[in-house]
Amino acid sequence: MAALHFTKDNFEQEVLKSDVPVLVDFWATWCGPCQMVLPIIEELADELQGVKIGKVNVDEEMELAKQYRVMSIPTLIVFKNGEKAEMSVGAKSKEEIKAMLGV
Structure with missing residues (x-):
């Protein structure tokens, strides 16, 4: 499944009320490091x-x-469980992101 797009309209339902852990990538199209992380986010969403x-x-x-x-x-x-459990700033490797999720 491709990475979801969270907005203010669906954030509460999709993230805060989720019964599974949720990884949220705050990014922008003009951000170089964000573009490096994007394929990893998509891969993890599929895997x-x-x-x-x-x-x-x-x-x-x-x-x-x-x-x-x-x-x-x-x-x-x-x-x-609707709470911010972990936060990281900057580009991360696939393994570092998986570690954040505890998988």
Whole structure:
């Protein structure tokens, strides 16, 4: 399954009310490191079971970026049971992202 696109309209339902861990990639089209992470995010979305993986375009969803204090991108946040469980700023390897998810 391809990575989901989270917006202010679906964030509560898809992320905060999710019964599985959710990895959210805060990114933008103009961000070089974000473009490096994007294929990894898509790969993990296809490969991993029991987790939800998606992205938030900070240019389109400034409210969400502000709410979660995203100052630099890419920022990866793992949500568990509706709470922010882990946060990482900057490009990460596939293994580092999997470790964040605990898989």
